[in-house]
Amino acid sequence: FARTKEFLKQGNWLAILFDQNAGNQGTLSLFLERVASITTLPDILQKATKARAVFACPRRVGFFQSSVELTELDVSGPVSFQGHDCLSRILAGHPCAFPEWLWSHAKWKTHFYPEVKFGLQAKRSNLPVVLPRKLVFFVRMPNWLGDVVMAVPTLSALITARPDVKFILICKPQFKPLLDYLGLGDEVVCPGNVFSLRGIKSFLRMRRLYAQCHFLYTNSFRGDFEAWLTGATHRFGLKLPGRQRPLLTHYYEPEPKLLKGEGALHQSEIWTRMCKRFGLGEKVDYSPLAESEDPSRLKIGIVLGSENNPAKRWPTDNWSELCRLFLESGDSLAVTLYGTDKEKSDAYRISSELKAPRLTDMTGKTNLSELAKEFLSCSLVVGCDSGGVHLSNSMGARTVVLFGPTNPAVTKPSFASPLLLVKAKGSESAADDSAMSILTPSEVFRKCRKFLHEPG
Known part of the structure; x- marks a missing residue:
């Protein structure tokens, strides 16, 4: 570097090739509207030697013939970026995309490699x-x-x-x-x-x-x-x-x-x-994706079923008994049933047994965005280990999850919202198709009621 500076101070010309892949030593900047790592070596040398800074662009004028166009740069600003701006204007304005430039060299490789793909880290x-x-x-x-x-x-x-x-x-x-x-x-x-x-x-x-x-x-x-x-x-x-x-x-x-x-x-x-x-350095945030509303009355959401594993389902009779216990616990409390078209028959059976005006059947009546909005109005959502309770948890709703054969440590909802996991004692050793039956409606209701009144 010392010899290079002395070379310039003696009045010589030094040519520095353009570099859009300067790695961690470069400076992230835009080149042709894409992120590139640009070398700032021209700025370092210019400030150290007070040399003039010139943008040089060779243009083909004939067979094995070129002319070099020189444009002096303003040394009061960063000359590296000025030079790249000059080059980008030439490339963008040329009717044939300036074929003299080495397009095939793939200039934007700073964050191209797999180990750095998912970040824009730079000095x-x-x-x-x-x-x-x-x-x-x-x-x-x-x-x-x-x-x-x-x-x-x-x-x-x-x-x-x-x-x-x-x-x-x-x-x-x-x-x-x-x-x-x-x-x-x-x-x-x-x-x-x-x-x-x-x-x-x-x-x-x-x-x-x-x-x-x-x-x-x-x-x-x-x-x-x-x-x-x-x-x-x-x-x-x-x-x-x-x-x-x-x-x-x-x-x-x-x-x-x-x-x-x-x-x-x-x-x-x-x-x-x-x-x-693959290079992610950004912190992963588990904050809820929305804020739950403050409903005018207590509303309990019941998520029926579990689409990808029947063994995770709770018997319909148990859901019916749990709904009855909730409805009898207070006149101001309402219960809403949620699920896909597959849960319509279960919901109909529960509604027919209870015949309660404060019980609403919403199974098969919402798409997933509408279901997410529904959860925002719930005081409490109860369900098996299913997609519905994950969605409820992500919306910030107070959520209770009933676990049978699955491992809560691996599949529980992951957002930082109030969450209660209920897994019956002995379900680990029970057969998959009977693990959920160990949980009783009275046990679940007791835990839900306590959880409902705990501070968030």
Whole structure:
């Protein structure tokens, strides 16, 4: 460096090549509306030697002939960024995109590599507050409601960590209203069944977006095949023991002890570690996504059923008895039943048995965004280990979850809202199909009533 400074002080010219991939030593800045790491070596040398700063641009004028255009830069400001501004104007304004420039060298690789993909960490930054979202990342959302809700904190952290990225969420159609309501991602799409001709065409059309990354919360070949069809440069996912994922480019493989037994981690923590494997430095926030309303009367929400595992369901007779106990506990209390079309028969049976004017059946009458809004008006929500209670918990509602064969440490709701887990003694050793029957309505009611009056 000393010899370089002396060289300049002697009145010589020093040419420094443009560098948009200066790594951690560079300064983050925009180049052609994309984030690049720009070397500030010209500024350092100019300040140390008081040399003139000139932008030089060679232009082809004939066979093996070029002319060099020189533009003097204002040394009172950062010359590195001025030079890049001059270059970007030439590139953008040329009718043939200035073929003399080495476009094939892929100039924007600072946060391209897998281990730094999910962050914009740098020692220095010259970025504006609002960044243009020119890069595209696809995110394949989970296939079950509970998993979708558990994925929200890490997804939000990813979106915050990469403000220069357009996030396109891929999901099942039933989840689109909820994701739109929560305002997650720049776009939510439902391309359809990838194993149909129409679905394959939909995913192939997504290649036109030139996604740099396809991040998968799913663990299925279906999701991997979707990612491969989109042509994303990098395809990230979770590799579980005994599962092969050859269509991914990179994956996070947790230790087996973190997945089962006493040392098992919660699913949301597994996903957090996976994101950190790919460079996420942003803190994952588990604050509720909304604030519950203060209802004019006590309203108890009952979430019937559990779609992905029948063994997690509580018998209908038990739900009916619990509703009766709630209704008899006070004239100002109302109970509302929630669920999908599959729970309509159970809800009808409960309503027919109780014949109570303060009991409302909402099964099959809400989409997921409407259900989320319903939970905001509930004083308490009770349900089995299902997507509904995860959604209730994410909305900030006071939530009670009844556990049978599943492990609360791995699948309990993860948001920082008032939460009560009820697991019957002996259910660990009971058969899966009988574990839930151990819980009695009177026991659940007693715990719910106590929890309802505890400070939040």
